[in-house]
């Protein structure tokens with residue numbers, strides 16, 4: 001059995017709130033962007049590491065999101081930065097789906 005002592009699951013939204021190929025912003029002090037990549041859900045920091053645009057407002061192509069402001073690209077699955085002008089990755093968060101609800105493991 002998996003140990004989940006360190007996990008703080010927070011309900012983010014419903015599965016139907018995240019259209020395939022679109023981002024969903026979980027609006028909180030530290031905003032999170034959720035994506036639906038072929039029916040699998042992923043969560044990353046919403047704020048672009050270049051200049052603070054929302055990645056949930058970016059352009060999604062498969063498992064890549066392109067920032068809407070200056071077009072840096074990030075891997076939705078790993079947070080890795082794939083193109084300039086951003087140079088730093090974004091954090092990723094574990095996601096689980098229970099029924100029609102999407103939960104994210106968020107720090108307190």
Ligand code: FES
Pocket residue numbers: 048049050051052053067068069070071072085086
């Ligand atoms: S704010 Fe994202 S690339 Fe500039």
